[in-house]
Amino acid sequence: MPELPEVETIKRSLTPYVVGGTITGVQVFNPAVIISYKAEEFSHVLKGKKVLALDRRGKYLIFTLTDGYTLSWHLGMTGRLLWLNSQERIERHTHLILNFDSHGQLRFVDVRRFGRCYLAGKGSPAYPEGLARLGLEPLSPAFTPETLKEIIRSKKRSLKSLLLDQHHIAGLGNIYSDEALFGAGIHPLRPAYALSDEEIGRLYEAIVKVLQEGIASGGTSIRDYVDGTGRKGDYQNRLSVYGRKDQPCPRCGETIKSLKISGRTSYFCPRCQK
DNA sequence: CCCATGTCCTGCCAGC
DNA sequence: TGCTGGCAGGACATGG
Numbered sequence: 610m611p612e613l614p615e616v617e618t619i620k621r622s623l624t625p626y627v628v629g630g631t632i633t634g635v636q637v638f639n640p641a642v643i644i645s646y647k648a649e650e651f652s653h654v655l656k657g658k659k660v661l662a663l664d665r666r667g668k669y670l671i672f673t674l675t676d677g678y679t680l681s682w683h684l685g686m687t688g689r690l691l692w693l694n695s696q697e698r699i700e701r702h703t704h705l706i707l708n709f710d711s712h713g714q715l716r717f718v719d720v721r722r723f724g725r726c727y728l729a730g731k732g733s734p735a736y737p738e739g740l741a742r743l744g745l746e747p748l749s750p751a752f753t754p755e756t757l758k759e760i761i762r763s764k765k766r767s768l769k770s771l772l773l774d775q776h777h778i779a780g781l782g783n784i785y786s787d788e789a790l791f792g793a794g795i796h797p798l799r800p801a802y803a804l805s806d807e808e809i810g811r812l813y814e815a816i817v818k819v820l821q822e823g824i825a826s827g828g829t830s831i832r833d834y835v836d837g838t839g840r841k842g843d844y845q846n847r848l849s850v851y852g853r854k855d856q857p858c859p860r861c862g863e864t865i866k867s868l869k870i871s872g873r874t875s876y877f878c879p880r881c882q883k
Numbered sequence: 884c885c886c887a888t889g890t891c892c893t894g895c896c897a898g899c
Numbered sequence: 900t901g902c903t904g905g906c907a908g909g910a911c912a913t914g915g
Contacts, residue, residue: 612908668909686909687893702893721892723909739910766885775910782908832895834908851908872888874906 611668611684613747613780614823615834615842619690620665623715623837626692627672630709631659639704642717644737646728654678654730655707667743667779671736678730681740685723687833691716720833743779747816752778754806754813761801761809768804768812769797770871781816783873784829784851789815791850796882797868797875822847850876 611619635652637643643651655674662673670690672680682690695714699706705717705726717724727737734741745752745760760777761768771777772786781789790797792815795808804812828834828842831852835841849859853876854867863880 615908683909685892686907719892720894721907721909723891764884770886773909784908829908831908869887871886873909 611834612782612785613820615828616665616668617824618828618836620663620670623692624663626713627660627715628663630711632707633710634708636706642704642725644725644727645733651728667775669740679735680726680728681736682726683724687721688719688724690837692837743775744777747778747780748820754810757813758809761804764801766801767798767870768801769875771801773871785819787851787876788819788849792819794881797870797877850878
């Protein structure tokens with residue numbers, strides 16, 4: 610579910626509530642969402658820890674805790690992290706609750722249960738493998754037309770599958786990669802190495818633009834996504850191609866088509882995207 | 884290296 | 900109405 614703009618929005622919405630707060634207790638309803646620690650130990654370690662910082666890397670949220678611990682969270686397809694007060698009814702599919710000294714709670718609710726959290730401290734690697742091996746952060750200064758060219762260089766694979774691959778660029782998912790390719794006027798099946806410098810420049814601009822616009826809109830709420838305070842995003846109203854099969858292209862009026870690429874439905878305009 | 888496919892899950896919706 | 904199949908913002912393993 611959540612791609613970079615959604616995770617960034619969740620981070621911003623939770624920061625005022627959790628950063629500076631101390632975890633007073635943990636309720637584990639589904640131990641399977643915790644990797645690297647047994648539920649009991651997980652609760653024991655977290656109790657009394659203060660949250661020093663909340664950061665995002667790719668689609669991960671990272672809680673930096675006291676005593677050198679970190680808690681990294683991936684929300685999968687449908688995961689939500691919600692800040693609620695302890696009186697609120699516990700909804701179905703709530704897997705984990707962190708209680709805070711402010712009497713608020715951080716609740717992890719995830720219908721499809723693909724989301725996971727990873728606690729690291731003494732002895733265990735600081736980050737889960739998926740997080741440790743993430744590629745460039747697309748809204749950081751390290752991401753430039755030149756570094757994008759490096760990534761693209763000599764790769765035969767389709768641009769769509771390359772953009773979805775978190776080892777190269779971190780944070781794009783199915784929605785924003787389709788929107789970026791549309792913005793750049795590039796067909797999702799084009800082999801990466803075949804791009805001209807000019808097209809790489811357009812792709813770079815388009816990636817940065819869709820991610821920034823996504824954040825500015827508070828993310829894309831098609832089904833499940835809401836931020837840490839339960840607020841929906843607005844970017845679903847600004848999508849050019851994603852989910853718009855058989856509808857007219859907003860640029861040229863041609864009918865938008867879809868294709869399966871790397872197992873994901875990809876939307877594009879056959880006239881605008883070459 | 885690259886790709887397609889299957890897997891983990893539950894819910895929803897179209898079509899019969 | 901009720902059932903069924905297909906599909907959904909992700910990531911990883913596997914086999915070709």
